[in-house]
Amino acid sequence: MRRAGRVAAALAFVGGFAVASWVVRLDRIVVSRFEGRQFRVPSRVLSAPTILYPGLDWRRIDLRQTLVRLGYRDHPAGSDMPVGSLHWGRGRVRVHLRAFDHPSRPEPARDIVMALSSDTIERIVELPGGREVGAVLLEPELVGAYYGPDREQRDLIHLSEVPPHLIHAVLSVEDQRFETHHGVDLRRILGAMLANLRAGSIRQGGSTLTQQLVKNFFLTPERTLSRKLQEAVMALLVEARYDKEAILESYLNEIYLGQRGATAIHGVGEATRLYFGKSVEDLTVGESALLAAIIQSPNRISPHRDAELAIDRRNLVLALMRRQGRISDSTYLQERDEPLRVAAITRDLGQARYFLDMLRRQLPTVYAPELLASEGVRIYSTLDLRLQRAATEALVQGLVEAELTHPELVTPGGDRLQGCLVALRPQTGEVLALVGGRDYGLSQFDRCTQARRQAGSVFKPFVYIAALEPDRGGPSITLASFLDDSPYALETPQGTWQPQNYDHEFRGRVSVREAVERSLNVPAARLGQEVGIERVVEVAARLGITSDLPEVPSLALGTAEVSPFEVAQAYATLANGGVRTTAHTFEDLVNGEGETLERRTLRFQRVLDAGTAYLATSLLEGVVERGTAVRVRAMGLTGPIAGKTGTTDDEYDLWFVGFTPELVAVVWVGFDKPRSIGVQSSHLALPIWVRFVREALGTEIRGAFLPPAEVTRVDIEPSSGALALAGCPERRPEFFLHHTEPDETCPRDVGGPGRVIGWLRDLL
Amino acid sequence: MRGARTAQGVCLGIAVCLLVGCAQLGWRFGERPLRLTDVRGEGDAPRRASLQLVLEGLDADAVDDARRARGSYDRAIQVDPTNPYAYLALARHEVDGTQPDRALPFLDRVEALLSAHGDLSPGVEVHLIGLRGQAYYASGRIDQGVTLLEEARVRAPVVWSDGHLSAEELR
Numbered sequence: 001m002r003r004a005g006r007v008a009a010a011l012a013f014v015g016g017f018a019v020a021s022w023v024v025r026l027d028r029i030v031v032s033r034f035e036g037r038q039f040r041v042p043s044r045v046l047s048a049p050t051i052l053y054p055g056l057d058w059r060r061i062d063l064r065q066t067l068v069r070l071g072y073r074d075h076p077a078g079s080d081m082p083v084g085s086l087h088w089g090r091g092r093v094r095v096h097l098r099a100f101d102h103p104s105r106p107e108p109a110r111d112i113v114m115a116l117s118s119d120t121i122e123r124i125v126e127l128p129g130g131r132e133v134g135a136v137l138l139e140p141e142l143v144g145a146y147y148g149p150d151r152e153q154r155d156l157i158h159l160s161e162v163p164p165h166l167i168h169a170v171l172s173v174e175d176q177r178f179e180t181h182h183g184v185d186l187r188r189i190l191g192a193m194l195a196n197l198r199a200g201s202i203r204q205g206g207s208t209l210t211q212q213l214v215k216n217f218f219l220t221p222e223r224t225l226s227r228k229l230q231e232a233v234m235a236l237l238v239e240a241r242y243d244k245e246a247i248l249e250s251y252l253n254e255i256y257l258g259q260r261g262a263t264a265i266h267g268v269g270e271a272t273r274l275y276f277g278k279s280v281e282d283l284t285v286g287e288s289a290l291l292a293a294i295i296q297s298p299n300r301i302s303p304h305r306d307a308e309l310a311i312d313r314r315n316l317v318l319a320l321m322r323r324q325g326r327i328s329d330s331t332y333l334q335e336r337d338e339p340l341r342v343a344a345i346t347r348d349l350g351q352a353r354y355f356l357d358m359l360r361r362q363l364p365t366v367y368a369p370e371l372l373a374s375e376g377v378r379i380y381s382t383l384d385l386r387l388q389r390a391a392t393e394a395l396v397q398g399l400v401e402a403e404l405t406h407p408e409l410v411t412p413g414g415d416r417l418q419g420c421l422v423a424l425r426p427q428t429g430e431v432l433a434l435v436g437g438r439d440y441g442l443s444q445f446d447r448c449t450q451a452r453r454q455a456g457s458v459f460k461p462f463v464y465i466a467a468l469e470p471d472r473g474g475p476s477i478t479l480a481s482f483l484d485d486s487p488y489a490l491e492t493p494q495g496t497w498q499p500q501n502y503d504h505e506f507r508g509r510v511s512v513r514e515a516v517e518r519s520l521n522v523p524a525a526r527l528g529q530e531v532g533i534e535r536v537v538e539v540a541a542r543l544g545i546t547s548d549l550p551e552v553p554s555l556a557l558g559t560a561e562v563s564p565f566e567v568a569q570a571y572a573t574l575a576n577g578g579v580r581t582t583a584h585t586f587e588d589l590v591n592g593e594g595e596t597l598e599r600r601t602l603r604f605q606r607v608l609d610a611g612t613a614y615l616a617t618s619l620l621e622g623v624v625e626r627g628t629a630v631r632v633r634a635m636g637l638t639g640p641i642a643g644k645t646g647t648t649d650d651e652y653d654l655w656f657v658g659f660t661p662e663l664v665a666v667v668w669v670g671f672d673k674p675r676s677i678g679v680q681s682s683h684l685a686l687p688i689w690v691r692f693v694r695e696a697l698g699t700e701i702r703g704a705f706l707p708p709a710e711v712t713r714v715d716i717e718p719s720s721g722a723l724a725l726a727g728c729p730e731r732r733p734e735f736f737l738h739h740t741e742p743d744e745t746c747p748r749d750v751g752g753p754g755r756v757i758g759w760l761r762d763l764l
Numbered sequence: 765m766r767g768a769r770t771a772q773g774v775c776l777g778i779a780v781c782l783l784v785g786c787a788q789l790g791w792r793f794g795e796r797p798l799r800l801t802d803v804r805g806e807g808d809a810p811r812r813a814s815l816q817l818v819l820e821g822l823d824a825d826a827v828d829d830a831r832r833a834r835g836s837y838d839r840a841i842q843v844d845p846t847n848p849y850a851y852l853a854l855a856r857h858e859v860d861g862t863q864p865d866r867a868l869p870f871l872d873r874v875e876a877l878l879s880a881h882g883d884l885s886p887g888v889e890v891h892l893i894g895l896r897g898q899a900y901y902a903s904g905r906i907d908q909g910v911t912l913l914e915e916a917r918v919r920a921p922v923v924w925s926d927g928h929l930s931a932e933e934l935r
Contacts, residue, residue, distance in 0.1 A: 051843050053816070055809020105835025120809075134816025137839065427845035427873075577876055579869070587838070602838075602854075604869035610876055662845050702810065703846055706880035 023233060030237050033217055034246075039253055039267075041154055041376030041592065042147045043367075045356055046140035047385045048430070048587075049102065052114065053135040056121045060698055061386055063121075064088060067095060069141060071277015071343035083109050084278040091116055094127075098278070100139035103380060103588040103596050107137050141385050144356045148373035151262055155269035156376065156592065157280050159249040165285045166268065167248065168326035169292035173317055175209035176324055179244065183210045183235035210235040213251045257291070258298040260345075265298075275303060277343030285327060286335035289317040303342045311340055351392040354420075354436030354446045355383055359585040361449075364598065367589075376592040382430035382585055390695035391421045391433035391665075398688035399438050399669070406679060415671050419685075420447035421692060422565050423665040426572040428602055429581030432663070433692075447668060448568075452547060452561035456681075457519045457628075458646035458655045459558030461616055462540040462570070464516060464524075466531045469539070469612045470737055477512060478740050479615055480721035483523035485510045490529065490553050497553055499525040502647075511721070516619045517627030519645065521557050528556025542607040544569030544580060558646065567657055568666040574616050575642075575659040577708065578608030611710035611737045617642050618735050621705065624658070631682050632658065635690040639701030643689075645681045654681035656689045661703035663696060665689055711735050717746035797920040798887040800849055800935055807844075814844035818853045825857055825931035833857055833931075848877035852888070855895050856929055864902035871896055890920045894929055901927075 075085035086095040092115050099109040111127040124133045171178050177185050189206035214234040257271035265274050272280045293313035294301050303310035315336050322332040399419050403410050409417050423433040436446030467477045485507040490497045499521045515523040537549045547562045573580045589598040620642035623629045628645040643658030652674040656667045667685040715724040715731040724731035728746035804815045821836030840850040851870040858867035871892050878884040894916030901909025916924040923933050
């Protein structure tokens with residue numbers, strides 16, 4: 001007996017010790033999770049805000065869809081429009097804009113009415129009072145997020161932000177004795193057991209809210225007795241260590257509430273955005289009831305999937321809330337009859353994935369992928385989502401159409417024709433759109449920033465700039481100069497180099513404009529040698545080309561490999577009058593507490609004199625007016641546009657670079673494993689560019705390329721390049737840097753007073 | 765007779781004063797420093813919206829809300845990247861900041877944009893001179909700064925006498 005007693009005592013001791021150790025181990029797990037970082041919050045990337053103002057083409061910016069994407073919900077007309085609602089009437093739209101906290105310019109909530117004509121916003125007034133407003137900002141749109149492997153998205157909230165009716169709604173369904181139990185609710189367990197026995201199957205769960213939290217935080221979803229026991233013990237430990245508010249807050253941030261595409265939505269903050277397009281503070285009682293109803297089966301009860309079921313379940317929760325005395329009868333009746341108003345589904349924006357990748361590469365190295373996937377950094381990007389959509393559509397459509405027109409481009413099972421498009425704002429260097437390929441799902445390789453391809457003729461302007469630039473020791477050509485387009489041979493270490501024009505013809509003497517507009521190789525090759533290839537390299541680097549450029553004669557014709565992004569930077573410098581900006585993808589980085597971590601401010605550097613930049617721009621305008629890019633006009637774009645086509649040897653790479661006073665965009669088309677496309681760039685890359693710009697800016701391009709003070713415009717006689725005076729039979733205007741105007745005159749030998757009289761006559 | 769002469773003299777004196785005053789006023793008027801409210805209705809829709817944002821930025825600068833001011837100027841440039849007045853306001857904002865020499869490229873841009881359009885009036889020029897002087901002075905190029913500030917003061921004493929262009933004065 002005694003021995004048995006001893007054994008029993010020993011067993012009890014060992015058992016007790018084992019249990020105690022187990023509990024201590026569980027406690028450690030609980031503490032480490034609760035007191036460490038509880039949640040991984042993916043960093044979000046937000047677009048540049050859309051700015052609305054009188055005169056803006058609301059159809060082009062797709063105002064209605066933009067508002068829908070931002071989660072604004074239709075609301076009947078009336079004096080009381082809640083924040084986040086809109087009413088689209090005839091000739092006017094009323095929107096109660098949400099407040100948003102942008103790091104550079106926070107905006108208050110504003111109730112505005114926009115008077116609309118058939119295509120423009122005529123007037124914006126703010127209510128109440130009807131004060132006229134010059135410009136209003138919409139909140140940035142979500143571009144994407146940097147997820148961890150779990151692809152969970154959540155927007156952390158503090159309990160103080162949660163309206164009491166949401167807490168009541170959740171507790172009424174999930175755990176009505178939450179305030180009083182200690183982690184496990186025996187009454188609930190017994191009740192659930194009885195209900196399940198009666199039903200003959202498992203219909204009800206007996207878990208408290210704390211147990212659910214424990215299950216989600218620490219355990220697997222398996223239904224075994226040992227797991228249930230572990231769950232109960234851990235729930236007791238959680239309740240013993242932490243107060244009810246902390247537990248509730250964790251639960252509301254953890255709970256799974258549905259999907260946005262492949263992304264799992266966790267927590268009421270993110271779910272409120274997904275279903276109602278608003279912040280949790282703005283939830284109505286009915287919406288809170290719906291959220292609480294969704295917890296049970298988020299994908300089945302989703303209002304996006306089955307509105308009727310969602311209403312039924314919402315009303316069931318409302319009834320429970322009334323029965324438990326959490327809402328009044330009148331609130332119940334009012335909310336029960338409310339129609340369901342949910343925000344449109346916002347899909348994951350696969351289109352911007354190349355941009356997101358580039359942005360990540362631009363971030364300082366301290367922002368490692370793990371940190372971005374967990375720290376909830378908000379990244380305010382430069383991306384214009386409307387332009388991004390236009391760029392994606394233009395590129396994909398352009399490639400599809402090319403394959404339809406040229407079926408030989410499609411080889412079953414082979415490499416698909418690829419392309420990329422990048423657009424920058426030249427004055428600031430903001431990357432507005434970037435599409436690195438036709439399908440990110442199939443290939444994540446970004447052909448705009450990661451590929452190096454032969455530049456072809458888009459490189460030639462750097463040769464002309466090197467020659468036009470004053471005081472740099474070059475031959476100092478002017479736009480009235482002539483170049484030699486006759487057979488040319490140059491001895492190189494690799495043998496004799498004999499450049500040819502695209503048509504294998506030689507034209508003898510050609511003007512600089514003609515050489516550029518027709519993209520002639522021979523004059524460019526000669527000029528490159530006269531200027532010095534090392535100078536061409538230096539000019540290209542100064543403007544924005546960062547790749548290593550080989551100092552070989554053929555460089556003048558673009559044999560160097562560069563990325564489309566570099567080309568965009570270099571042309572942006574021209575569009576910006578010779579001032580180089582730093583191309584960037586984000587403006588601000590803000591941490592979860594709202595502190596700014598990084599800020600990009602506008603930086604300029606003059607790298608080319610404004611006069612030469614203008615002359616180069618004027619040459620490139622000629623390419624669009626009369627040269628290889630004349631299809632730009634044929635396709636309906638009017639206004640100031642400069643551009644350059646580029647088709648490399650054997651048509652491996654097709655380029656079009658074009659810019660307006662406010663936008664520069666580069667299109668590249670080719671195969672990843674280079675092979676001939678058999679089409680000129682003006683028939684493939686250029687139409688993609690036009691399609692994009694038409695969507696981005698409309699068909700009438702705004703502004704003008706104006707000559708700076710150091711440039712003069714005089715008439716010349718085209719065949720000689722001489723100054724055209726009175727009596728000269730032919731003339732056309734041309735631009736010159738000061739003191740580089742031609743000395744020769746037409747008629748010849750008119751000098752001194754005769755010349756002055758000619759000038760005066762012209763003037764008059 | 766004597767009274768008539770006196771009256772004539774007084775009238776002559778008044779006339780001379782008026783002439784001198786008008787000449788003085790005319791000179792001043794020609795050099796009247798630019799205020800952005802003067803140009804707020806000019807240009808096309810994006811320019812007007814951009815100017816509105818610039819004015820909001822100046823309002824924010826006037827109450828020392830530098831963050832909102834900077835945000836407004838950035839947005840103004842986003843709406844109309846060729847708006848010279850956005851860069852002018854930004855330059856004014858920068859000379860008051862911690863790195864005043866950052867204003868210089870913005871001033872170059874204002875000059876380039878306005879002169880290309882033939883809009884570089886004396887009223888803007890005086891601000892460009894003054895702000896450049898202020899930027900030089902604050903970044904340690906004292907002599908150059910003083911010379912330019914003195915020139916601005918002579919040309920527009922009301923605004924530039926204190927060597928500083930406030931947001932209200934530019935507004």
